[in-house]
Amino acid sequence: MPHEINHSYKAVIFDMDGTVLDTLSELTHSLNHIFRLHQLPELSPQEVRLCLGYGYTGLIERAAPSVPADEQALLAEEFKQYYSAHCQGNTRPYDGVADMLAALRNGGYKTAIVSNKGQGAVSLLHEEFFRQLVDFSIGESPQYRKKPAPDMIEKALHLLNCRPEQAVYVGDSEVDKETADNAGLTSVLVTWGFRDSSFLESLHPDYLVHSCQELTHLFLPND
The missing domain is CATH 3.40.50.1000 (HAD superfamily/HAD-like)
Known part of the structure; x- marks a missing residue:
């Protein structure tokens, strides 16, 4: 090119x-914090990396595809609140x-x-x-x-x-x-x-x- x-x-x-x-580090930390609260398996940074780019709802949809849509919406809102309070940490x-x-x-x-x-x-x-x-x-x-x-x-x-x-x-x-x-x-x-x-x-x-x-x-x- x-x-x-x-x-x-x-x-x-x-x-x-x-x-x-x-x-990536802070997004991974925030996502896994929410997943732990809901007894969902945590993801590695490499796994999270491939889910990013689609906003908060898109991240949850890709990171927890087997979770029902109404629960995904709840996870996305919890992630938004937690990440917004911690986004400057790392x-x-x-x-x-x-x-x-x-x-x-x-x-x-x-x-x-x-x-x-x-x-x-x-x-x-x-x-x-x-x-x-x-x-x-x-x-x-x-x-x-x-x-x-x-x-x-x-x-x-x-x-x-x-x-x-x-x-x-x-x-x-x-x-x-x-x-x-x-x-x-x-x-x-x-x-x-x-x-x-x-x-x-x-x-x-x-x-x-x-x-x-x-x-x-x-x-x-x-x-």
């Missing part, structure tokens, strides 16, 4: 979990993320985060890690359908005063690729998150990158 973007963009929009933040930006976001902003790009994580946790993590690095962060709420629906991306584009062809969506999963396609944005997938590189390559994103440095160079080839 090309090593730099041959197009003029105004904005770069990022997924949160698995893209700019390493949240969560950090991936190495190089802060420098990458700063470089993009200094290079003239508008930046934002759009995530299927609940808005409460997204707001807390935005304030802790990204307040000076991105314009805003949008999370799951009743106002918008979850990704891969384009609703949250469309809201972000409105706030950024950008057309779809002027923006790129950066993520780490099939959900993010489909979201970019549904919203009419160029797709960039990163290999350091919650999906394997070979799987991401099979999705045929517009760009596939393996480090924050490579991502920075994609948009700022002279840096």
Whole structure:
């Protein structure tokens, strides 16, 4: 794939979990805490990793597929409450993320985060890690359908005063690729998150990158 973007963009929009933040440890801890309360088998980080990307209800559906739907809804609500209170405990930006976001902003790009994580946790993590690095962060709420629906991306584009062809969506999963396609944005997938590189390559994103440095160079080839 090309090593730099041959197009003029105004904005770069990022997924949160698995893209700019390493949240796997805290998500695994929170999920297993809820599962223990309900005498459900605990999952390893690798198992949890493959269930992520679909929001809280999607996580429970994939992590506990044999549980009846009404119980899944209860688990999802309990997970939301517990995780929202503990989301900052073991969560950090991936190495190089802060420098990458700063470089993009200094290079003239508008930046934002759009995530299927609940808005409460997204707001807390935005304030802790990204307040000076991105314009805003949008999370799951009743106002918008979850990704891969384009609703949250469309809201972000409105706030950024950008057309779809002027923006790129950066993520780490099939959900993010489909979201970019549904919203009419160029797709960039990163290999350091919650999906394997070979799987991401099979999705045929517009760009596939393996480090924050490579991502920075994609948009700022002279840096």
